[in-house]
Amino acid sequence: MKRLTRFFLLLMFAGSLSMTLRSGLQIAQNPALTPIIDRTAAEIEALTDRMMARTATPERLDTLINVRLAEVPRNWVSLQALAEVAIEQGHPLPAGYAEAWEEDSGILALSGDCLSCLWDISTCTLSTALVCKAPILLTPVEDVRGVVKAGADYSMGQPIDQLDLGLSVIGLGATAAIVASGGTSMTLKAGTATIRLARGMGRLSPALAARLANGMTDGIRWADLPKVRGADDVVALVRTDALRPVAETASDLGRVADATGPVPALHLLPLVDDAVDARRLARASEALGAKTVSRAEVLGKSRLLRATIRISDTAIGLIVGLVGALISLALILAGMVQTALIRALRARVT
Numbered sequence: 288m289k290r291l292t293r294f295f296l297l298l299m300f301a302g303s304l305s306m307t308l309r310s311g312l313q314i315a316q317n318p319a320l321t322p323i324i325d326r327t328a329a330e331i332e333a334l335t336d337r338m339m340a341r342t343a344t345p346e347r348l349d350t351l352i353n354v355r356l357a358e359v360p361r362n363w364v365s366l367q368a369l370a371e372v373a374i375e376q377g378h379p380l381p382a383g384y385a386e387a388w389e390e391d392s393g394i395l396a397l398s399g400d401c402l403s404c405l406w407d408i409s410t411c412t413l414s415t416a417l418v419c420k421a422p423i424l425l426t427p428v429e430d431v432r433g434v435v436k437a438g439a440d441y442s443m444g445q446p447i448d449q450l451d452l453g454l455s456v457i458g459l460g461a462t463a464a465i466v467a468s469g470g471t472s473m474t475l476k477a478g479t480a481t482i483r484l485a486r487g488m489g490r491l492s493p494a495l496a497a498r499l500a501n502g503m504t505d506g507i508r509w510a511d512l513p514k515v516r517g518a519d520d521v522v523a524l525v526r527t528d529a530l531r532p533v534a535e536t537a538s539d540l541g542r543v544a545d546a547t548g549p550v551p552a553l554h555l556l557p558l559v560d561d562a563v564d565a566r567r568l569a570r571a572s573e574a575l576g577a578k579t580v581s582r583a584e585v586l587g588k589s590r591l592l593r594a595t596i597r598i599s600d601t602a603i604g605l606i607v608g609l610v611g612a613l614i615s616l617a618l619i620l621a622g623m624v625q626t627a628l629i630r631a632l633r634a635r636v637t
Contacts, residue, residue: 323597328574330597335571335578335586348376352373352381360412360414361391365584368551368578409488413550430458433451433455433458438512447509453506456525456530457475457530457534474542474545477544478544481543482540482556484553485556494560498560506529507530508524542569543556543572548577555580558588571591571595
């Protein structure tokens with residue numbers, strides 16, 4: 288009986304190991320067979336709808352809304368998204384919601400905020416960013432300013448704001464040379480404007496800011512900076528291959544802005560720490576549209592971005608085979624140890 292059991296375990300081990308090696312070779316030999324694959328837009332929407340049905344309880348919505356109401360300044364992108372979910376469920380909004388809206392949406396208050404935002408971008412809020420600052424950042428004026436300022440700083444030996452310069456270079460004539468395949472120059476421009484606004488408002492994550500700045504270090508020909516006299520000279524500053532990853536990230540963030548609107552995109556941008564986050568958020572935004580903000584608020588970053596991908600069947604086969612091989616090997620070793628212990632005990636007794 289023991290021999291039969293051991294033979295069965297060896298057979299199971301061999302089969303599991305064979306499945307593991309087969310799946311591993313398939314993934315290694317065929318670039319199309321990646322372990323992680325993107326969900327379709329319909330799959331993303333259906334999955335997040337199921338997740339929201341479980342998670343967006345009246346109690347949780349009340350808690351999230353009250354936390355946002357207590358913030359100064361209040362984030363009405365988030366509050367309105369959460370309120371829409373509560374209303375869809377037939378759940379009454381907290382008593383202070385209407386009062387807070389009346390307080391924050393007054394014309395005089397908005398006018399004052401706009402003047403402050405136009406003077407200093409760091410004072411902008413999500414409610415004033417699009418109306419007061421975005422029109423400036425979506426024209427070449429801000430890009431030209433960035434290049435001219437960088438040239439002046441370089442000539443005087445002052446530290447150069449590399450991220451600001453890189454965004455300016457991408458926004459000017461270099462766009463056509465570095466735009467990622469499948470993207471558009473307008474999407475890329477929207478992405479650079481979103482990044483610039485988010486940075487000025489303190490809504491750019493430190494990790495993303497560092498990665499973008501590092502990309503600019505190799506992507507710009509710094510020695511040629513003093514030679515720039517106009518937009519036509521900007522292209523000469525670009526090392527296309529080195530700057531393309533930054534452009535691709537900016538383009539993905541432009542896709543977020545196209546799908547959700549510029550202000551919701553500013554709200555969502557702190558969720559992005561790297562190029563992978565930017566790509567997955569873009570896919571989620573294109574699948575969910577205006578619902579992206581409420582999904583992000585209720586589900587959180589990790590669950591929202593994970594909803595855009597799934598493990599491929601080949602990868603599942605690899606995992607199952609590996610687990611089966613490990614279990615079989617553990618049982619074989621346990622049987623061998625047990626047999627050795629029994630023999631040792633018998634030897635002592637005799």
